[in-house]
Amino acid sequence: MNINGPGKEQHTYDAIVIGSGISGGWAAKELTGKGLRTLVLERGREVKHIDDYPTALNNPWDFPHRNRMPLAFDEQNPIATKCYALDEGTQHFFVKDNEHPYVQEKPFDWIKGYQVGGKSLIWARQTQRWSKYDFEANARDGAAIDWPIRYDDIAPWYSHVERFAGISGNKDGLDTLPDGEFLKPWELNCVEKEVQKTVASLYKDRYVIIGRCAHLTEPQQIHFDQGRAQCQARHLCYRGCPFGGYFSSNSSTLPWAAKTGKLTLRPFSVVESILYDESKGKATGVRVVDTNTKQVTEYFARIIFVNAAALNTNLILLNSRSHRFPNGLGNDNGLLGRYVAFHNYRGSLNATHEGFADGYYYGRRPTTAFMPNFRNVHRQETDFLRGYMVAFSASRGQGVAGEASFGAELKENMTKPGPWHTYMMMQGETVPRYDNHVRLSADKKDQWGIPQLVTSIGYTENDEKMLNDFLEQGTYMLEQSGHVAIRPSDDKRNPGLDIHEMGGVRMGHDPKTSLLNAHNQLHTARNVFVTDGAAMTSTSTQNPSITFMALTARAANFAVAELKRKNL
Numbered sequence: 001m002n003i004n005g006p007g008k009e010q011h012t013y014d015a016i017v018i019g020s021g022i023s024g025g026w027a028a029k030e031l032t033g034k035g036l037r038t039l040v041l042e043r044g045r046e047v048k049h050i051d052d053y054p055t056a057l058n059n060p061w062d063f064p065h066r067n068r069m070p071l072a073f074d075e076q077n078p079i080a081t082k083c084y085a086l087d088e089g090t091q092h093f094f095v096k097d098n099e100h101p102y103v104q105e106k107p108f109d110w111i112k113g114y115q116v117g118g119k120s121l122i123w124a125r126q127t128q129r130w131s132k133y134d135f136e137a138n139a140r141d142g143a144a145i146d147w148p149i150r151y152d153d154i155a156p157w158y159s160h161v162e163r164f165a166g167i168s169g170n171k172d173g174l175d176t177l178p179d180g181e182f183l184k185p186w187e188l189n190c191v192e193k194e195v196q197k198t199v200a201s202l203y204k205d206r207y208v209i210i211g212r213c214a215h216l217t218e219p220q221q222i223h224f225d226q227g228r229a230q231c232q233a234r235h236l237c238y239r240g241c242p243f244g245g246y247f248s249s250n251s252s253t254l255p256w257a258a259k260t261g262k263l264t265l266r267p268f269s270v271v272e273s274i275l276y277d278e279s280k281g282k283a284t285g286v287r288v289v290d291t292n293t294k295q296v297t298e299y300f301a302r303i304i305f306v307n308a309a310a311l312n313t314n315l316i317l318l319n320s321r322s323h324r325f326p327n328g329l330g331n332d333n334g335l336l337g338r339y340v341a342f343h344n345y346r347g348s349l350n351a352t353h354e355g356f357a358d359g360y361y362y363g364r365r366p367t368t369a370f371m372p373n374f375r376n377v378h379r380q381e382t383d384f385l386r387g388y389m390v391a392f393s394a395s396r397g398q399g400v401a402g403e404a405s406f407g408a409e410l411k412e413n414m415t416k417p418g419p420w421h422t423y424m425m426m427q428g429e430t431v432p433r434y435d436n437h438v439r440l441s442a443d444k445k446d447q448w449g450i451p452q453l454v455t456s457i458g459y460t461e462n463d464e465k466m467l468n469d470f471l472e473q474g475t476y477m478l479e480q481s482g483h484v485a486i487r488p489s490d491d492k493r494n495p496g497l498d499i500h501e502m503g504g505v506r507m508g509h510d511p512k513t514s515l516l517n518a519h520n521q522l523h524t525a526r527n528v529f530v531t532d533g534a535a536m537t538s539t540s541t542q543n544p545s546i547t548f549m550a551l552t553a554r555a556a557n558f559a560v561a562e563l564k565r566k567n568l
Contacts, residue, residue: 008300013039013264015559016301018284018316021118023532023548024307025249025257026161029306030556032262036563039299041252041269041288043308044114045091047121049227049250055089055238063088074458082497083111085122085238093122093238101452103441108455109496110311116267117250118309119499122238125214125246125366126543128389129158129169129178133377134540141376143385143433144339145508147275147537148518151178157550165247165549166223168231168367177209177370177372177542184217185210190359191367191394191420198481199371206374211367211391214247214546226252235364246366268292270448274304274320274329274528282527282568283329289448303527303559303568306505307552310340310533311438314504315453316529320442330522331504338437339506341539343498344388344428344463346490347470351483353394353420360417368393373429373541375469384465388428389541390474394420422483426470429541430463430495432503457495459483500544502536520555525567531555 013035017027031038046052060066067088074081077097086094095112102110114118132151139146155178162181169182188196188210196208214232216223223229228244228251237246244251257263266293275298277284283299306313314337320329328336336487368391375387396417430436436458442450471488478486495501508514511523520535522528531552533544562568 011298012300013306014301014563015035015039015303016041016299017305017307018286019118019307019309019312019532020249020254020265021113021114021251021309021532022120022123022545023552024118024122024305025253026549026552027305027307027531027556028257028263030553031560032257032260034557034560035262036560037262037264038257039264039266039301041271041286041299042116042118042265042267043270043291044116044118044267046267047116047240047250049244049255050242050339053242054092056236056239056242058089058239079109080111082109082493083499085413087297089236090122090238093240100446101444102453103444103452105454105456105459107494108457109494110455111496111499112309116254116265117248117379120248121240121250123545124543125237126544127162127165127212127214128370128372129180130154130540130542130547131176131178133176134538134542137386137540138538141352141380141385143505144538145513148507148514153518154547154550154554157554158546159294160553161546161549163220164222164354165214165252166216166219168215168217170210170461172207172209174207174209174372174376175207177398179340180212182212183220186213186367188218188369189361189394190356191353191422192392194356195369195392195394195422195477195481198476202477202480203374205377206371208369211370213367215366216245218380222385226256228252231366233363233365235366237366270450271308271316272296272319272448272450273305274316276320276322276324276329276525278324283525289450291448294448303509303529305552305556305559306528306530306534307532310501310504311453311455313530313532313534314340314438315440315450317505319373319451325524329528330524332524333512333515335506335513336515337439337504337507338433338434340438340457340501340503341430341432341536342438342457342495342502343500343539343541344430344466345425345498346463346469346493347426347428347474348489348491349424349474349478349486350489351421351422351424351486353483355482356420382436382465382469384462384469385431386466387541388426388466389471390424390426392422392424394422396420407472422478424474424478426467426474427498427541427543428463428466428470429539431460432506432538433460438504455496459495500533500539502533502539502544505530505534506535506537507535519558520551529555529559529563
């Protein structure tokens with residue numbers, strides 16, 4: 001329905017933000033902080049910080065199934081149940097398979113969290129900056145298109161979001177993984193330090209570091225001002241943290257935006273499309289379907305930020321069709337939905353270390369050891385493009401492995417730590433390909449009348465070669481550091497389970513080969529900004545969320561400046 005007169009005025013804002021997750025929360029914070037009346041639309045339910053974390057303080061025995069999901073749930077949710085973070089304590093933050101169907105032309109495990117805060121409540125909280133090599137990689141090897149920005153363009157914005165969010169990390173001095181504005185780092189344990197020492201002795205270009213993560217190890221005044229407190233090392237983060245010890249939209253950016261008095265948050269609001277006015281040559285608002293009543297309402301604003309998470313952002317733009325844009329908003333070149341990429345997580349290794357019997361650790365550290373990418377960083381050195389980051393952790397379980405016992409003998413064994421076990425995994429870059437894409441279904445719609453998304457995304461020979469290289473290199477590094485019983489594995493997981501989907505609305509220099517410019521504006525609808533994973537021109541090997549945050553803060557401040565100049 002169209003609203004005119006006083007009704008339209010009540011539905012008009014300075015800015016609209018679609019999505020309340022990691023990037024949407026940052027858009028809301030920056031825009032309201034600059035004085036813009038901002039409407040944030042979230043398709044899921046309201047989740048209030050602290051109040052709506054029902055399982056945050058539960059003990060294992062407080063759950064009917066000791067925090068494991070019953071078999072019936074797994075059978076009904078073969079996709080969602082694959083996520084490592086889904087259990088009895090977190091299930092309320094995950095979309096169930098039958099609630100939001102999509103069409104898998106190729107197998108793709110789409111993990112979704114539809115609520116205020118989105119997946120910022122259930123993310124893994126790893127925050128590594130990109131380096132200059134990551135922004136230059138496309139231009140260097142000719143895969144995909146050149147990024148329209150470089151590290152120096154985004155570095156100040158990394159600092160901006162790091163100081164506010166609170167990032168734990170060590171100043172490692174690596175040009176492949178630039179240092180940031182860090183709080184006190186967590187520590188490697190004795191076995192991880194042994195791997196660190198071994199790798200340093202074997203290689204000049206491989207470095208083991210403690211993971212950088214969005215946890216308040218030593219809160220600063222800016223964090224106390226947000227109402228947050230120190231991380232308690234409980235590692236129950238996926239249930240929602242009542243201490244605000246890790247960064248989420250719910251504990252940080254959204255409450256900060258609300259304090260300005262400029263924020264309107266509307267949950268249960270599915271954005272059907274973005275409205276485009278051909279006479280003005282710009283977007284004017286959005287059409288929203290209420291998830292409960294299915295009532296359709298239109299909201300209007302001078303600028304629109306699309307932060308619905310990569311695949312839903314693609315869906316919204318593809319469904320925003322008009323006489324000017326019959327194939328989706330901004331889609332003159334036919335590339336909207338194309339070049340979707342992800343991270344290759346298929347490879348892992350398990351191993352045992354028989355040493356350090358007198359060593360242990362305490363607490364539940366919320367991060368692991370990492371090794372920044374060392375493949376094809378400065379030049380092409382292998383028979384595959386790009387590289388991979390390595391993450392690993394060592395721990396000790398209870399009891400003697402493989403020893404059968406019960407009664408008093410079992411209790412005695414349970415008081416003794418078992419041997420050290422190390423788990424190592426890859427996070428590989430996939431090169432964006434035209435064939436890897438999403439599109440709208442021609443005949444299937446969801447319960448709100450919106451076309452379902454078709455996912456057609458798969459692995460390539462390049463991904464297979466990278467996987468094999470990781471398994472070979474990882475095995476050797478573990479062997480050299482004293483590990484035994486090394487078990488390499490390819491779990492052959494589907495794309496999507498990395499939950500790092502990116503692309504489809506990529507940034508670039510040329511409107512003929514990209515959808516967004518250097519400031520995340522649609523080339524052909526300059527008052528529409530896309531700053532979530534959909535905007536990524538390549539994936540690099542790092543966890544992407546801190547880059548989404550920095551791009552969003554940068555674009556939001558640019559948008560405000562352009563409004564003041566009357567350029568939007």
